[in-house]
Amino acid sequence: MISIKLFDFVGAFAENKDKAQTLRNDQIIPALNRGEEVILDFEKIDAATQSFVHALISDLFRNYGNDILDRLSFKNCNETVQKIIEIVVDYMQES
Amino acid sequence: MKVHLPHGGFLGNIDQFVRGFDSTEPDKLVITAAEKWLWVHPMVLSMVASLALKLKKDNITCQKITARSGHYLKRMGLFDFLGTKSGMDISTHDSSGRFIPLTQITSSDGLTRFITEMIPMLHLAPKQVEPIRYIVSELARNVLEHAETKDGAVICAQYYLSSNKIRIGIADTGIGIRKSLSRAHATNSDIDAIRLSLIPGVTGTTIREGGTALNAGAGLFFIKSIAYTNRDFFVIYSGTGMYKLLKRNLKEKFVLHANPTIDRHSEQKDLPRWSGTVIGIDISLDSTEEFTALLDLIRNTYSRAIRERKEQRHKKQAKFI
Numbered sequence: 405m406i407s408i409k410l411f412d413f414v415g416a417f418a419e420n421k422d423k424a425q426t427l428r429n430d431q432i433i434p435a436l437n438r439g440e441e442v443i444l445d446f447e448k449i450d451a452a453t454q455s456f457v458h459a460l461i462s463d464l465f466r467n468y469g470n471d472i473l474d475r476l477s478f479k480n481c482n483e484t485v486q487k488i489i490e491i492v493v494d495y496m497q498e499s
Numbered sequence: 500m501k502v503h504l505p506h507g508g509f510l511g512n513i514d515q516f517v518r519g520f521d522s523t524e525p526d527k528l529v530i531t532a533a534e535k536w537l538w539v540h541p542m543v544l545s546m547v548a549s550l551a552l553k554l555k556k557d558n559i560t561c562q563k564i565t566a567r568s569g570h571y572l573k574r575m576g577l578f579d580f581l582g583t584k585s586g587m588d589i590s591t592h593d594s595s596g597r598f599i600p601l602t603q604i605t606s607s608d609g610l611t612r613f614i615t616e617m618i619p620m621l622h623l624a625p626k627q628v629e630p631i632r633y634i635v636s637e638l639a640r641n642v643l644e645h646a647e648t649k650d651g652a653v654i655c656a657q658y659y660l661s662s663n664k665i666r667i668g669i670a671d672t673g674i675g676i677r678k679s680l681s682r683a684h685a686t687n688s689d690i691d692a693i694r695l696s697l698i699p700g701v702t703g704t705t706i707r708e709g710g711t712a713l714n715a716g717a718g719l720f721f722i723k724s725i726a727y728t729n730r731d732f733f734v735i736y737s738g739t740g741m742y743k744l745l746k747r748n749l750k751e752k753f754v755l756h757a758n759p760t761i762d763r764h765s766e767q768k769d770l771p772r773w774s775g776t777v778i779g780i781d782i783s784l785d786s787t788e789e790f791t792a793l794l795d796l797i798r799n800t801y802s803r804a805i806r807e808r809k810e811q812r813h814k815k816q817a818k819f820i
Contacts, residue, residue, distance in 0.1 A: 417614060419636040421644075421713060422607045428712075451629055453636050454717055463712035484629070487794035491801060495715060498805045499700070499707075 405441045407479070408432070411448040418452035418485075424459035432460075436468065436475060447480035457492045465496040500525055502547055506533035506566075509540050510666075510732035510743070510779050516543060517736060520771045528554055530561040530581070537566035541655045542668030542734065542779030544572070548580035548601045549653040549670040549775070556582030575655055576600035597621050597658035605651035610639045613654075621658055621665065629790045630725050631656075631665055631782060637718040638669045638778055644714070645703060646673025646775065664731075665782045672775040676737040679703040689738030690768040696735075697723055697742070697759035699801045700808065717801065722780065724755050724797050727762060729783050737776040741767040755796050757804030 408431055414423050435442050444460070446452070464472045478489055501521035508516040516539075528550055551559055561583050564572060578584065580601055599617045604610050618632050635654065642652035654669040673679075677692035680703040686692040695701050702716030710716050719735070726733035726744050733744040745763045747753070756762050 415611070415615065417632060417636075419614065419632075419640075420607055420611045421640060425713060450625075451633070453633055454715065454721060455637060455640060458710070458715040458717075459713050462710070462715065466712070483791045484794065487791055487798065491794065491798045492715070494798060494802045495700075495717075495805060498802050499710075499809065 421459040504532040545668035545670035648673035690740030755800040
């Protein structure tokens with residue numbers, strides 16, 4: 405299991421999609437491919453955009469299906485961040 | 500090109516300003532202004548500054564600004580973009596200054612820096628900052644990802660004490676919404692493309708539901724939803740089309756719509772051509788809904804829209820022979 409502290413990469417406002425993409429490709433996907441579970445830790449992040457979260461996780465649904473949610477967890481999310489994540493997760497499962 | 504800065508140009512009457520924009524002779528820019536009183540929305544300033552970026556400074560002429568309120572133009576940094584002298588002396592540390600001057604954003608990291616360093620200049624409470632930085636990030640990233648222009652986005656914002664509003668303008672001189680969407684969606688006109696861009700799940704990067712790894716096609720829908728909820732103006736001008744979200748009538752039932760034509764709005768389809776995209780938005784700080792409550796509404800509308808479109812696509816019709 406690996407835990408990724410997003411604040412270290414994107415600061416308090418998670419909006420930079422390029423960094424989301426880098427995190428996904430360089431850390432999240434390799435860990436999932438090794439069979440590990442991944443925890444995305446949003447500690448000290450006070451807001452995120454839908455675009456950022458989409459860039460971070462949408463491809464995981466495409467690559468691994470909706471069961472990815474059994475291997476991916478979100479930690480230390482405030483209410484705003486949690487709602488944004490829920491919007492993206494809903495969207496990816498509906499589409 | 501000719502632009503006349505009017506005595507009053509806010510989003511409610513921005514159509515008049517846009518109709519007066521002369522896009523002929525694109526290799527030069529002539530700016531005139533109202534003589535006694537001058538007031539323009541940041542959307543107008545962003546437009547003028549983005550036009551100036553495309554030209555040699557020798558090809559830009561600006562009438563001497565005589566209106567007392569013309570100091571606003573200098574304070575917002577317009578003359579730096581024009582490469583002309585204003586002839587006005589003001590303190591750049593004006594005490595009333597709760598504004599973000601005209602800023603050009605050309606890179607992803609530049610946008611992150613802008614949000615980190617500039618938004619605090621508005622001196623707002625955290626609750627008020629939340630929708631503003633969200634809007635700025637999504638709009639500017641749209642430009643960086645879809646406009647295909649090295650000049651990037653030009654953005655500015657101003658806080659108005661009397662109305663307790665933040666007014667934001669962002670402009671680019673890129674390929675415009677219609678051409679951007681055309682890679683995945685056929686449209687009949689610029690206004691048709693603008694309408695489509697406001698529908699959640701529509702992106703120019705793919706026809707596939709769910710978007711791509713980088714684009715969900717939800718940014719403009721989120722922003723329209725923020726404006727609708729707070730009863731604020733929201734304007735998109737691209738090519739010859741303009742969509743303006745009007746203030747929601749308090750008597751009408753409060754419902755977020757995936758289809759922008761259901762919202763109270765106005766449309767123009769025969770404006771002088773703007774090669775690129777311009778967006779103006781007002782955010783009332785009196786009525787800023789809790790951002791989290793807004794996200795609940797968006798979640799429901801967004802999911803429903805995707806589900807309905809998917810059902811529509813896969814639904815088979817009875818065959819009558």
